Amino acid sequence: MTQYTPMIKQYLQVKAEYQDAFLFFRLGDFYEMFFDDAVKASQELEITLTSRDGGGKERIPMCGVPYHSAPNYIEQLIDKGFKVAICEQTEDPKQAKGVVRREVVQLITPGTVMDGKGLNDKENNYIASVTAFDDDTYGLAYSDLTTGETKVTVVLEGLQALMNELATIGAKEVVIHPDLSDEIQGRIKERTDVTLSFEQESNPGHAFTHLVEPLKQGKLIQASSLLFHYLFRTQKRSLDHLQVVETYQLHQFMKMDYYSKRNLELTETIRSKGKKGSLLWLLDETMTAMGARLLKQWIDRPLIHKHVIEKRQTVVQVLLERFFERQDLRERLKEVYDLERLSGRVAFGNVNGRDLIQLKKSLQQIPVLKQLIQSLENDATDELVARLDPCEELTDLLEKALIENPPLSIKEGSLIQDGYHEELDQYRDASKNGKSWIAKLERDERERTGIRSLKVGFNRVFGYYIEVTRANLQHLEEGRYERKQTLTNAERFITPELKEKESLILQADEKSVDLEYELFIGIRERVKEFIPRLQKLAKLVSELDVLQCFATVSEKRHYTRPVFNDERRIVLKDGRHPVVEKVMGAQEYVPNDCYMDEEREVFLITGPNMSGKSTYMRQVALTSVLAQIGCYVPASEANLPVFDQVFTRIGAADDLISGQSTFMVEMLEAKNAIIHATQQSLILFDEIGRGTSTYDGMALAQAIIEYIHEHIGAKTLFSTHYHELTVLEEELAKVKNVHVSAMEQNGKLVFLHKIKEGAADKSYGIHVAELAELPQALIQRANEILLELERKEEPSSSNEVAASRESFIEKRETSEEDLAQLSFFGAEKSEKKEKLNSKEKKCIEELKKLDILEMTPLDAMNTLYGIQKKLKQ
Known part of the structure; x- marks a missing residue:
């Protein structure tokens, strides 16, 4: 040094x-x-x-x-x-x-950013802290500094559960104690790809004692304190917007591990890692940034308490039935800015005039929202009305204090309204009207003294002065004028009044800007007092926004209100995969039923690749997620149990970071489901065992099905290409075979995407390869090899082999339903258009006769809806 x-x-x-x-x-x-x-x-x-x-x-x-x-x-x-x-x-x-x-x-740091392009309006920016305890439990606290929300839990299920929770919240930064083991540090870093930070102190500090005071458990306090110490040490300023810590337990919500959420593509897709194509993308009809963030939180944490779910459903139903009120509500919500992050900026000290104008405009919408909800006249919505706080005092303050279009800077003036502060008005008056005031003073002094040559002048050295020639000095009132400068033929004076005004005029602009800054800081401090009320209001508005979002999506997509049962029955009629249906269009998507009860616990699903097995499985899980967040579901009828957990094993992927193969990942995910699933859980297993040899894989698949059947009893959808497993229906009472049907048309295999009872004994992989347009010579050779293998495995006559080859294509008499299905998936789309039945033609003729433009919007909507129902029939 x-x-x-x-x-x-x-x-x-x-x-x-x-x-x-x-x-x-x-x-x-x-x-x-x-x-x-x-x-x-x-x-x-x-x-x-x-x-x-x-x-x-x-x-x-x-x-x-x-x-x-x-x-x-x-x-x-x-x-x-x-x-x-x-x-x-x-x-x-x-x-x-x-x-x-x-x-x-x-x-x-990445977890303490308060503004800028790095912040996504529709996502929380969490910073978390992890504390390890001796009994293999972990404390997890996380906070969004931009909104002030802080949550804490104790993870009892070990390190893997901690990793799942960190992945769920998507923290940008994790604070740990330096003594945390290298193993845990490594797991956090490799699994979550976050910035790691260190903090020594974990005892409650006086600056945030009130935030952790409600916490009764020492572990919760220790976990929260580690995070708060880091925030207060690094930010070095007031954090008045931090809310009292909210505790939660993992078992209060439907459990889904990281892989299950990824496989179901709840908030991002597997391929693009983006929102488009996910359930969140489908549902996001929110009008506010706060609502969008809450929607993501609800999707990540579906509820398991039926009465809370039904409470949400009731509000959704009211909003769904009141179309015009809901549209008005959406328009008003559009005018509400991000109250949570505005409150954070106020507390943090980086709020500007435009932010406070956004706050004022948002608050001006609250009385209108209140009136709209009141007009719904429903017990479920009356509670919302009572909790909506317009904060009139704050609105009045901001209306009186700030101009409508303030500059970005708070240090350059032009922020405060005229009439808000007397001294500021004087500065502005002096700045704007200084010359006219001087001219008036000159006229007044001439009249007072009778000296017509008297003048008021200014120079940089002496400032403002009254100049009188020596010949007229005797006309000045004694004691009123103070000599300031003597010239050859004149004297210069100043009066107390001119002296006072001189200070105002000369320093008006500078003092005006300084005073405006002081006044703005004072306004900001007064706004701080409203932060708790603003945060409560923000939570209510965001909740209202998500519920109207559910109603909007449910109407647009023709969803149904699900009901819940305690008998562990799944009854889904005309169920659809919500995202696939949106991408394909409702007219193209093939709905399917699902019925499971105490006698039908495990569905063994067979059928070709690309036929829709995985889609069918996912749609059951996504329907359950939608139901348990309080939304309506894509089905014509839905009666469901409340699932405590959902486990999925869908798709194949290596875990290169930790050096695990596809099959190892598959087995670890299967283990997670088998160890933690209960009778109230839902399990989706897609092609378990295919990552190893045929007999190994088949043996494992059968053993897993038997174990779930005998020891767990969870509702399970198990798709497989091991057709030999279909005999389990005869051996295990609660296993039922279902398959995805297909038909042959003009020598081509056509998937009907319809789930039917019974088993399929062939996968028809070669047909799928042909659909993928592999070279014809290759396809022909594959067929030859398949025949050779079948002869070796089952020595039988050529007629028997042929019969076995064709057993997947159903030889029964083609039903009307199959013909209708086939019209969706014919090789030529032009054929589909030509097969319009008489009912469809009649509906189209009716549509041509109508003059929609002459109808009222409501009549037009009802008419088109009726025609649409006929077309669907």
């Missing part, structure tokens, strides 16, 4: 406390970085690397960014998972003796 200049020594002292962050060191109008920070930042930000004399033998690397454009560069680093410590000058350079004092005023 002795070899460096005082400024570089200061830099190194500060940097020693922030080794894991880029240190943005304020020097004048720039943030500078030195040594390794400079080298790495120049690469990451693509800025010029220079050097400077630091007092040592060699020049030290250096790079910097202008302070006014620093937010863009900080955002780039945060997006890449880095941290940035902001070190500001905390002393006036003119008054400094030696090196200007500098301190870190904030540490910005």
Whole structure:
């Protein structure tokens, strides 16, 4: 240290406390970085690397960014998972003796970003903390600093359950104690790909004692305190918007591990890792950012308490039945800004005038929302009305205080309304009307003294003055004028009134801007007092938004309100996969029934690839998820149990990070289901055992089915290409065979995507290969090999082999239902158009006769809906 200049020594002292962050060191109008920070930042930000004399033998690397454009560069680093410590000058350079004092005023990390492009309006930005306890349990707390919500739980089920929960919340940063084992640190890092941060202290601090006070359990307090210590230490400012910690337990919601959620594509798709194509994409008809975030939370955590689910359903039903009121509600919600994040910005101190205008406009919608909901006249919605708090006092304050279109900056004036503050009005009056006031003073003084040559002037040295020639001095009132300057032929004076006005005029602009800033800070502090009320209001508005979203989707997609039973029955009529139906269109999608009860616990599903086995399985699970978040479901009738857990094993994927093969992943997922499933659970197993040899796989598949049947009793959908397993229907009382039907048309295999009773004894993989347009020579050779293998395995006559080959294509008399199905999946779409039956033609003729434009919107909607029902029939 002795070899460096005082400024570089200061830099190194500060940097020693922030080794894991880029240190943005304020020097004048720039943030500078030195040594390794400079080298790495120049690469990451693509800025010029220079050097400077630091007092040592060699020049030290250096790079910097202008302070006014620093937010863009900080955002780039945060997006890449880095941290940035902001070190500001905390002393006036003119008054400094030696090196200007500098301190870190904030540490910005991926989990503590408060604004910028890095924040997604429709997603929470969580920072979590993990605490390990001696009894193999873990404390997990997480907070969204932008909204102030904080939740905590104790994970009793071990490390894997902790990893699942971390993956569910999608934390951007995880805070841990340095003593946490390397194994756990490694698992967190590899599984969640987050920024790891360290915090030593885990005892409640005085700054946040009130936040953890309601927590009775020591583990919950310890887990929360670790997170709060980190937040208060790094943010170095008021965090008044942080809400009292909310506790929850994992068993309070439907459990789904990370793989199950991924396989069902609840919030993102497997291929693109994006929202489009997921259940969240289908459902998101929310009008506010708050509602969109809550919708994702509800999808991640379906309910298991029937009365709470039905409470949501009732509000959805009311909104569904009142179309026009719901449309008005949606229009009003569109005008509500993000109350949660606005509250966070107020508490954090980075709110501006435009933010507060957004807050005012949002609050102005609350009385209208209240009136709309009141008009529904339903007990379920009356409770919402009572809880809607318009915060009239705050609305009045913002209306009186702020102009309608304030600038972005809060330090340049033009924020405050005229008439809000008397002193500010005087400054503005002096600034705008200074010259006219001086002119009036001159006229008044001439009249008072009778001196027609008297004038009021100004110069930079003496300011404003009254000038009187020597010949007229005797006309001045004694004691009223104070001599300021003597000239050859005149004297210059000042009066108390002019002296007072001079100060106002000369400093009006500067004082006006300074006073506006002070007034704005005062307004912000008063808004802080409303933060708890605003946060409660935000929760209610977001809940209302999600419920209207459910009603909107349910109407648009023709969903049905599900009912729940305690007999563990699944009754789904005309069930559909919600996302596939939206992508394909309702007219193209083939609905299927599902009936399971105490005598039908396990469905063994056979049929060709691409025929719809996985889709059928997923649609049952997604229907259960939709039902248990309070939404209507894609079916004409739905009667369901409340599932405590859903397990899925669908698709094949290696886990390259931890070095596990496809088959190992498959077995681990199967183990998770078998160990944790209960009689109230739903299990989806797709092609278990195919990752190993035929006999190994078949043996494992059969053993798993038997174990579930005998020891668990969970509702299970098990698809397989091991047709030999279909004999289990005769051996196990609660196993039932179902298959996806297919037909042959013009020598081609056509999948009808219809689930039927009984087993299919062939998979017809070669037909699927032919549909994929593999070379014809290859297809022909595959058929030859298949015949050869079948002869070797079952020595029988050629006629028997042929009969076995064709057994999958049903030889019974073709039914009307099959013909109708076939019309959807014929080889030529033109054939489908030509096969319109008489009813369809009649409906189209009726449609041509109608003059829709002459009808009222309601009559038109009802007419078209009636025609649509006929077409469906």
